[in-house]
Amino acid sequence: MPPPTPKGTGSHPGTVYFFGTCLVDLFDPLAGLSAMEILEQRGIRVVFPDSQSCCGQPAYTSGYPAEALKVAAQQVVLFEEDWPIIVPSGSCAGMMKHHWLRLFGKDHPLYDKVQAIAGRIYEFTEFLVKVLDVRLDDRGAPCKIVLHTSCSARREMGVHLTSKALLAQLDKVEVLQQEREAECCGFGGTFSVRQPELSAAMAGDKAQALEATGAELLVSADCGCLSNINGTLAKSGSKFQGQHIATFLKSRLEPKA
Template sequence: MRVGLFPTCLVDLFRPSVGFASAELLGRAGCDVDLPEGLTCCGQPAFNSGDRKSAQALARQVIAACEGFDAIVVPSGSCGGMIRRHYPELLAEDRDWAPRARALAERTHELVSFLVDVLGVETVSAACARRATYHDACSGLRELGIKAQPRKLLESVEGLELTEMPGAEICCGFGGTFCVEYPEISNRMVSDKCVEAEASGANLLLAGDLGCLMNIAGKLSRAGSAIEVRHVAEVLAGRLDEPPIAAARGEDAR
């Protein structure tokens, strides 16, 4: 199967190791992995801000870049949800692009969902002797139904103990532009998330969306927490040579 890996803007700019881990997992599962040429942003920030014209232009660019692949895989529920759920809506009135948007939506999958639900992967070859907790990012959970899949694969990681936060499904407060438009609310939400992470007894926090991870990592760091933050793909691929995720440089001191 020829798979196009859409690494996302945040992975490209802040955490390339997530892209390499994703490619490694797909390769181990028997996929021929390539990077579509001409990829940029999926358009979600513009879409969420009401700038439909810019979002449509970006969607067309992504669609054109991703044609010719059997599947497009994204290590992010938010970007994957944008393509699967919102591209068809965004271009519904465009006679030429609407069918292409629907076709891409049908072939696009979030990484762990693709591994488990499409390829039938049940175990991975990785070891991580840590106690971890998992944050369910909003878009992946609510738009794509990603809940059991990462936990299924994490169960097969040698030495890893998974402990659940009671509020694992509650938003971390990132929400793309939400954290910029409503910083006080966002800060309270991520503070609550970090309190629950500490209470879980875990020393490692995992999720499938880098935006959430950088938001949580920044708050944990400012609170002096020893909890490390990583993308689930890095643990599943056994790529733990990189330092844990940190907040984006220039982030305000919420």
């Protein structure tokens, strides 16, 4: 493994916090672990605060800000050191970076802390590209994939650009283009169960567009979208499935078996 060539912001932080997110914690821990390992392989100490749980987004977007606030307040105090906070999900990162400020409001005693944290939140691929300026050495077999970026990751965090930049570094990976790339997959948190017909229609269209590319694998930086798209694909009997981008990158960086 070649040493990392940190350029980006010119800083190579020695230590970072890792915020796993609730979905990754219970449903795709491998994605979290892969992300942490990729960071560690670049000589970064990764601190995982044990008391972390969820950014509060499910309650916040469902119209329960008071409940969201209680959960978010529990997280805010976990990041006392001035280290970057890495989040393997664009929508959770967007929640912590942008929506926490609205949720807490200027009068909340934790507001200053929330503001300081906002400047330190990085979505995982964003951190690799913009801060570490990584160079990836692709050791996997040639393959064709397709990328789906979650809407909040795209619109709040610009993750579609950083994910694409990382995948472009993989020599043997061809990234195919799906129709209506920027359109939502229909997850939307509780939207998926409050408006199940609409959500299903959107998920169905998205799954179809992704599968129609003929890619072997779907890659995404967001577990919400992945569970929605994978669940839809599997229910329809398709063998085509998606994987978190951290898991995928990790698999490409390992020496061939």
